Amino acid sequence: MPAQLLDGKVLSQRMYAAMTTQVQELTTKYGRPPGLAVLMVGDNPASAAYVRNKERACERVGIASFGTHFPTDVTQAELEQTIQALNTDDRVDGILVQLPLPGNHLDGTALLLKIDPSKDADGLHPDNLGRLMRGEPGLRSCTPNGVMEMLKAYDIAVAGKKAVVIGRSILVGKPIALMLLAENATVTIAHSRTPDLATVTQEADIVVAAVGRPNLVTADMVKPGAVVIDVGINRIPTESGKGRLVGDVDFAAVESIASYITPVPGGVGQMTVAMLLHNTVLSYSRRLGET
Ligand SMILES: Nc1nc(=O)c2c([nH]1)NC[C@@H]1CN(c3ccc(C(=O)N[C@@H](CCC(=O)O)C(=O)O)cc3)C=[N+]21
Numbered sequence: 001m002p003a004q005l006l007d008g009k010v011l012s013q014r015m016y017a018a019m020t021t022q023v024q025e026l027t028t029k030y031g032r033p034p035g036l037a038v039l040m041v042g043d044n045p046a047s048a049a050y051v052r053n054k055e056r057a058c059e060r061v062g063i064a065s066f067g068t069h070f071p072t073d074v075t076q077a078e079l080e081q082t083i084q085a086l087n088t089d090d091r092v093d094g095i096l097v098q099l100p101l102p103g104n105h106l107d108g109t110a111l112l113l114k115i116d117p118s119k120d121a122d123g124l125h126p127d128n129l130g131r132l133m134r135g136e137p138g139l140r141s142c143t144p145n146g147v148m149e150m151l152k153a154y155d156i157a158v159a160g161k162k163a164v165v166i167g168r169s170i171l172v173g174k175p176i177a178l179m180l181l182a183e184n185a186t187v188t189i190a191h192s193r194t195p196d197l198a199t200v201t202q203e204a205d206i207v208v209a210a211v212g213r214p215n216l217v218t219a220d221m222v223k224p225g226a227v228v229i230d231v232g233i234n235r236i237p238t239e240s241g242k243g244r245l246v247g248d249v250d251f252a253a254v255e256s257i258a259s260y261i262t263p264v265p266g267g268v269g270q271m272t273v274a275m276l277l278h279n280t281v282l283s284y285s286r287r288l289g290e291t
Pocket of ligand 1: 049050053096097098099100122142143233245264265266267268269270272273
């Protein structure tokens with residue numbers, strides 16, 4: 001029997017529907033909608049597309065967007081001043097800096113440190129990452145939080161399960177490992193220096209691939225019945241020139257072995273945007289004393 005799809009499209013639509021009602025109620029109660037500011041620098045087409053997705057999703061649920069688009073040669077000081085102004089702007093509940101930043105004259109980590117942690121919609125400020133590590137409430141980063149939301153929505157048990165996370169980035173690998181650990185999984189983090197990756201992943205009840213390499217996870221690496229979460233977003237060239245989006249998992253082969261699998265597109269990527277909006281509403285609610 002082929003694996004059941006973990007459908008990020010359906011789940012995110014469900015979240016948007018619930019958020020639309022919630023945002024309407026909150027907007028009536030507090031006299032303003034939640035607000036999200038996205039800082040984008042340069043004109044990387046993939047980043048521009050993500051930012052458009054985020055703004056469209058905001059519009060859909062009634063969150064105000066305060067998009068700011070800067071040329072590639074913007075200075076660090078100018079970006080930092082913009083962040084400071086957004087920190088004290090009462091219409092803004094969430095701030096994010098779209099990554100990657102172009103060129104090498106900008107220090108993304110320094111920008112992140114300027115964001116008020118209570119407005120850190122991406123959950124990437126060290127304060128929020130520290131809270132995750134300590135198991136304290138805070139804003140959680142969107143992609144890993146979206147993965148956890150998917151597992152929960154499909155009633156997939158995590159406690160006591162062996163989870164193998166492939167990839168150790170601060171954006172996905174490390175935080176997802178901590179979130180799985182917080183739900184009492186036994187977690188292994190594998191990476192580019194792990195010898196014999198297949199032997200490690202074959203043990204896993206839950207495999208999370210977050211590397212950015214097409215076909216990294218092949219059928220022989222997956223235990224029958226395992227849950228396979230594909231966080232990879234790789235655009236591979238096609239003859240038409242438009243390119244095709246694939247994850248890190250050889251979907252066609254792994255689908256017949258896994259119990260559950262996320263598609264790309266239509267999986268984790270959809271949840272990432274939904275969780276960003278969720279964080280913005282959460283930040284708004286906390287800042288206004290709602291929760
Ligand atoms: N500060 C920051 N925060 C981020 O969260 C962030 C970032 N920078 N930089 C880039 C990555 C990547 N990312 C995605 C968001 C949505 C989809 C998404 O919607 N994917 C759709 C398909 C999109 C398409 O077709 O191009 C899907 O998988 O179904 C994917 C990837 C957020 N990121």
